[in-house]
Amino acid sequence: MKIEKFEAYKVFFTSDTHFNHAKIIEYCSRPFSEVKEMNEVMIANWNRVVQPDDHVFHLGDFAMGGVEEWNSILNRLNGKIHLILGNHDLRTVSQGCPERFVEVTMQKIIIIGKRQILLNHYPLLCYSGADKKTWQLFGHVHTNKNNIGSDAGRLQLLFPTQYDVGVDNNDYTPVSFEKIRDVVIRLKNNKKIEGEYNHRKEHQELAERYANVKLDRIPPRSEWYTVEELRAELHKEIIELYSKDGNTILG
Template identity: 40%
Template sequence: MVNWYTADTHFGHENIIPFCGRPFRHVGHMDSMLIENMWKVVQPDDDLWIIGDFAFGPKAKDPEYLDILFGQLPGARKHLIVGNHDLAPTLALPWDSISHLTEVRDGPDGLHHTLCHYPMITWNGARKGTLQLFGHVHNNWQGSRNAVNLGVDQWDFMPVSFQQVAQRAKRLPVNQHWGDVERGRVLI
């Protein structure tokens, strides 16, 4: 079993294509490519974590559209970390878990990493090397050494494993405000 993470899919949202410069012809093309990309990596016994903004726009209010879309998601278990665009019809889908913030044990170190739709400056275990996985800011910011943007706009519209996230985190700069909130703790 592998955890796969993604954020800001914005299924059904036509305006996200020009807003974020997504390389899709129309929303149907985007939706089908996002689903196809998920199926390329997420296996039948895996967990799929959507870190907010599953769907948006008029289609996000259509329960029938959302049911069909949800039924196409791969993996044994599907989890939603609630984002600012996740409306009641999205929350009514048969997710295995729904939360605003959660900790997931992942990676070779066995640490509990924090998932929240919004980037945070610190979180439980941050001083001990846990990462924060977020979305919300689309293509505006990759993140920092210990907080990584998992939005589809940052990852070629693919879900990613924790190993991929950890590798990217090592290449990102230290958050310039880390010393303001975690005095005396320097990230390597």
């Protein structure tokens, strides 16, 4: 797979536009009265941010209809458009691929600055570099604040370096690399803060359990040789107590 490099200020991402798809308005609660209004708003939003020489990576589910219907939309859009195929695109592309696209592929890896980015229509559960240098951009799931679809629960498992570039998640407008970078940095920071909070909370709960343990036997004073030995004896009692229930938490 060829990995290409792009300049950050000349790259945009989007997905799941579903041009000409009337039912998507109802399915995703889009704020449009009918499909013509939806098409016109998304075309205007696209051309407002994308210049003719910019690159736009569309991560699938571009439009309904055949090649002619696709071309009627594509010919009105700015930019050099790369299509990462979505599940709704396969039928039209099998009939003939519109020449307006720079490329059509199932998946692509690009580099912007020092950042490697994996592009796929679907959010991936795991992928190489997920915990380090590689971000993954996706669509398909139509993320929005009222998302209650069958995939909603699984989206909680995503890495903070994964982001839905679909129009439902980005004001029906292609999103710039700079905005995605800011979002990912914020998500990573929130994840770090959440992890530190959970770590502190776990230790606090452990300390409370430790302090509230009622021992079966307190060593008599005659056995108290030093404070350290007393602590060791108490520690031993606590371990034995928890071991009875198979819930040993101290070692």
